[in-house]
Amino acid sequence: MRKLKYGTTDIFFEVQRVKRKTLAIEVHPDSSVHIIAPEQSSDFEIEKKVLKRAHWIVKQQEYFEQFLPRTPKREYVSGETHCYLGKSYLLKVKIGEANQVKLKSGQLQVICKENSAPEKVKNLLANWYYNHAEKKFQSLAKDVFEKFKEYDFKEPKLEIRRMKKRWGSCNTVDKIIINPELIKASSKCIEYVLVHEMCHFVVKNHNKAFYTTLSSIMPNWQKWKMRLEQKLA
Numbered sequence: 001m002r003k004l005k006y007g008t009t010d011i012f013f014e015v016q017r018v019k020r021k022t023l024a025i026e027v028h029p030d031s032s033v034h035i036i037a038p039e040q041s042s043d044f045e046i047e048k049k050v051l052k053r054a055h056w057i058v059k060q061q062e063y064f065e066q067f068l069p070r071t072p073k074r075e076y077v078s079g080e081t082h083c084y085l086g087k088s089y090l091l092k093v094k095i096g097e098a099n100q101v102k103l104k105s106g107q108l109q110v111i112c113k114e115n116s117a118p119e120k121v122k123n124l125l126a127n128w129y130y131n132h133a134e135k136k137f138q139s140l141a142k143d144v145f146e147k148f149k150e151y152d153f154k155e156p157k158l159e160i161r162r163m164k165k166r167w168g169s170c171n172t173v174d175k176i177i178i179n180p181e182l183i184k185a186s187s188k189c190i191e192y193v194l195v196h197e198m199c200h201f202v203v204k205n206h207n208k209a210f211y212t213t214l215s216s217i218m219p220n221w222q223k224w225k226m227r228l229e230q231k232l233a
């Protein structure tokens, strides 16, 4: 991985040297930059080319970034809005007898023992989200698996893991990995991610057969995909 400064932005890129005459630059949907360079090209020549296309590279990255899971900066103080299952709740931080998080009268209440430092509130909340994610995802996955009855695969195991750039993924053997952040989205959005990942047990790649299967299980999947991409900010 190499790095180049473009104004205040760092552009990270990988170089691959192959038998070809011209240099190609690819920006992938995960914002990674790949340089496919002729075998003989020097590091200096490559950097010059990357710098020349830097504006285009940054624009491409910005385009892809709008589809990534976003979480705005949080300060973990009363008055902030935090989401849970597609609804937003006002955060209320207070001092109490014991550390506790609860949803009460439309508020997401974080009760802290002794002090309510943002870092502590953040951890308490993260734990609460994680525990609810685990329960909710397991029960939704059970329902979703029922819809795949006619297909021949075993009920996949769920693994809840934080991922920077995706909601879910599957290893196509027996497991689905799902982002706990998804608990902030509505049940339908979570269902969509589970359906999508389970479809990969039927069709591995995102080809026509994949989308046919997806649509047969969840006909309005596009609506939930869009919600997930746009609303969860």
Ligand SMILES: [Zn+2]
Pocket (backbone or CB within 6 Å): 196, 197, 200, 206
């Ligand atoms: Zn997929």
